[in-house]
Amino acid sequence: MSSVAGSDDRTAAARIRDAAIALFGELGTDKATxxxxxxxxxxxxxxxxxxxxxKEGLRAACDEYVVAEYRRSKQDAVxxxxxxxxxxxxxxxxxxxxxxYLSRAIRDGSPAASRLFDEMVAESKRVMQLSVAKGxxxxxxxxxxxxxxxxAWQFGGLVLHEHVARGMGxxxxxxxxxxxxxxxxxxxxxxxxxxxxxxxxAWQATDRSGDDHTAMExxxxxxx
Amino acid sequence: MSSVAGSDDRTAAARIRDAAIALFGELGTDKATxxxxxxxxxxxxxxxxxxxxxKEGLRAACDEYVVAEYRRSKQDAVxxxxxxxxxxxxxxxxxxxxxxYLSRAIRDGSPAASRLFDEMVAESKRVMQLSVAKGxxxxxxxxxxxxxxxxAWQFGGLVLHEHVARGMGxxxxxxxxxxxxxxxxxxxxxxxxxxxxxxxxAWQATDRSGDDHTAMExxxxxxx
DNA sequence: CCTGCGACTGAACTCATGTTCAATATACTA
DNA sequence: TAGTATATTGAACATGAGTTCAGTCGCAGG
Numbered sequence: 001m002s003s004v005a006g007s008d009d010r011t012a013a014a015r016i017r018d019a020a021i022a023l024f025g026e027l028g029t030d031k032a033t034x035x036x037x038x039x040x041x042x043x044x045x046x047x048x049x050x051x052x053x054x055k056e057g058l059r060a061a062c063d064e065y066v067v068a069e070y071r072r073s074k075q076d077a078v079x080x081x082x083x084x085x086x087x088x089x090x091x092x093x094x095x096x097x098x099x100x101y102l103s104r105a106i107r108d109g110s111p112a113a114s115r116l117f118d119e120m121v122a123e124s125k126r127v128m129q130l131s132v133a134k135g136x137x138x139x140x141x142x143x144x145x146x147x148x149x150x151x152a153w154q155f156g157g158l159v160l161h162e163h164v165a166r167g168m169g170x171x172x173x174x175x176x177x178x179x180x181x182x183x184x185x186x187x188x189x190x191x192x193x194x195x196x197x198x199x200x201x202a203w204q205a206t207d208r209s210g211d212d213h214t215a216m217e218x219x220x221x222x223x224x
Numbered sequence: 225m226s227s228v229a230g231s232d233d234r235t236a237a238a239r240i241r242d243a244a245i246a247l248f249g250e251l252g253t254d255k256a257t258x259x260x261x262x263x264x265x266x267x268x269x270x271x272x273x274x275x276x277x278x279k280e281g282l283r284a285a286c287d288e289y290v291v292a293e294y295r296r297s298k299q300d301a302v303x304x305x306x307x308x309x310x311x312x313x314x315x316x317x318x319x320x321x322x323x324x325y326l327s328r329a330i331r332d333g334s335p336a337a338s339r340l341f342d343e344m345v346a347e348s349k350r351v352m353q354l355s356v357a358k359g360x361x362x363x364x365x366x367x368x369x370x371x372x373x374x375x376a377w378q379f380g381g382l383v384l385h386e387h388v389a390r391g392m393g394x395x396x397x398x399x400x401x402x403x404x405x406x407x408x409x410x411x412x413x414x415x416x417x418x419x420x421x422x423x424x425x426a427w428q429a430t431d432r433s434g435d436d437h438t439a440m441e442x443x444x445x446x447x448x
Numbered sequence: 449c450c451t452g453c454g455a456c457t458g459a460a461c462t463c464a465t466g467t468t469c470a471a472t473a474t475a476c477t478a
Numbered sequence: 479t480a481g482t483a484t485a486t487t488g489a490a491c492a493t494g495a496g497t498t499c500a501g502t503c504g505c506a507g508g
Contacts, residue, residue: 012455012456028254030252030255031254033494033495033496034495034496034497035494035496043456043457044458045457045458045495045496045497046456046457046458046497046498046499047456049496049497050454050455050456050457051455054496054497055495055496055497106387107331107383109386114387117384117387117390117391118387118390118391121391128417135419136418136419136422137417137418138415138416138418140417141411142404142407142411144392145392145405145408146408146412148391148408149381149405149409149412150417151391152381152384153377153380155380155387156376156379156380156381156383156384157373157376157377159331159380159383159384160330160341160379160380160383162333163330163333163338163341163376163379164372166338166341167341167342167345167372167375167376168368180366180369181369181373182427183365183366183369183427183428184364184366184369184370184372184373186423186424186427187364187366187370187424188373188374188416189412189417190416190417190418190420190421190423191362191416191421192362192412192415192416193361193370193374193413194360194413195359195361197415198360199410200410200414200415203406203410204407236485236486257464257465258465258467259465268486268488269465269466269467270467270469270486270487270488271486271487273466273467273468274484274485274487275485278466278467279465279466279467449508450507450508451506452505452506452507452508453504453505453507454503454504454505454506455503455505456501456502456503456504457500457501457502457503458499458500458501458502459498459499459500460497460498460500461496461497461498462495462497463494463495463496463497464493464494464495464496465492465493465495466491466492466493466494467490467491467492467493468489468490468491468492469488469489469490469491470487470488470489470490471486471488471489472485472486472487472488473485473486473487474483474484474485474486475483475484475485476482476484477481477482477483478481478482
């Protein structure tokens with residue numbers, strides 16, 4: 001309810017940026033053309049270059065903007081008091097185009113998206129440490145790896161949202177879909193899926209690369 | 225140890241296909257050019273079109289081939305007796321280029337990859353039902369959703385492997401990385417991450433869209 | 449008034465890339 | 479040996495798209 005206000009009182013650069021976010025997210029940075037962005041923003045193709053230098057510059061600007069927005073909204077959600085890692089995912093229904101863009105950016109491996117991933121790993125790790133101390137989360141034998149995995153799963157749900165939606169027979173980004181994902185995820189993350197620890201024990205027993213890779217986790221500090 | 229045999233006794237079409245799989249996987253279907261594929265295969269660009277009709281035809285051929293290979297290797301793994309859904313992920317270290325290609329295909333949303341996703345959901349669901357009956361897996365309140373989610377997580381680990389590798393400080397597709405992923409995943413999937421069910425219960429209590437979406441799961445049959 | 453500066457545009461340029469086509473080499477058949 | 483089909487190629491074609499550029503419009507300041 002914030003970005004796509006109907007009025008065109010935004011500055012031309014902002015209109016271009018928003019149109020680019022929408023088009024890049026919908027078609028990908030390759031298929032989306034400068035001419036298409038310009039047409040969607042109601043300006044000439046040359047103006048796009050005038051403001052952003054190049055297509056890559058435009059992409060970088062969109063990256064910065066969307067990631068900053070996402071970071072901000074997530075920060076708000078965190079400061080609202082929720083501590084579970086899925087609150088963020090559930091709370092970001094606000095802007096479809098931004099989500100779509102983010103999904104694309106992660107898929108395409110843009111630098112900003114990679115930075116975001118790393119940041120979220122660090123923050124997830126920190127929050128998880130706190131939650132473990134509070135007794136809300138089980139301690140892990142490999143806290144860093146677990147944090148990476150959980151962020152990857154969270155982002156994976158975003159990147160593969162189209163497939164997940166199709167698989168569940170629900171509309172992409174619909175509240176019903178996010179609710180069902182959250183429900184299934186909570187179930188698995190609360191109770192696990194296995195009835196006993198035979199698989200985990202069996203894996204443990206194979207002792208591949210030993211028990212020492214718990215100690216070889218990189219960057220133990222929280223801020224990079 | 226199978227696909228990239230050093231000798232060039234493969235037929236030209238096979239060489240082109242393999243080069244295309246490698247390049248498409250590395251650069252994406254857009255950035256990879258027919259000329260690049262031809263050069264990598266040691267043939268002329270025109271021959272690529274002669275054999276595959278068009279770039280889209282080449283992509284379709286690669287899709288079919290890689291997906292069929294993946295399906296076959298997974299079938300083998302399943303018939304070997306393992307029933308947990310992560311055996312497949314751990315067992316497919318055989319061909320890097322195929323994995324990379326598959327990752328790309330899923331990211332780009334190619335039809336073949338989507339079909340593969342749906343197949344794996346169906347199969348995962350079937351295997352999970354069996355495992356539940358055997359007492360190996362916990363019964364779920366939403367078996368279909370759980371199957372979709374687990375497949376999405378599995379594929380998510382594949383699609384985001386680059387980020388996961390960077391986050392864990394390990395080489396992409398290395399045995400160390402897959403081992404650590406499997407270990408962390410097994411831990412989470414065995415014990416969960418939460419110490420109690422307060423989050424799951426809280427979510428349950430909000431009762432959004434009710435308890436009935438367990439019954440609205442689509443296509444209950446296993447073969448689509 | 450006019451001078452400069454930023455927003456903005458239309459048209460042209462350049463280049464990469466998918467594709468076509470006529471021509472040649474190779475292999476298999478009669 | 480002749481002939482035909484298949485494999486293969488070099489060169490050219492067409493087009494889409496990023497980028498450049500000269501120039502116009504509007505406006506603030508001297």
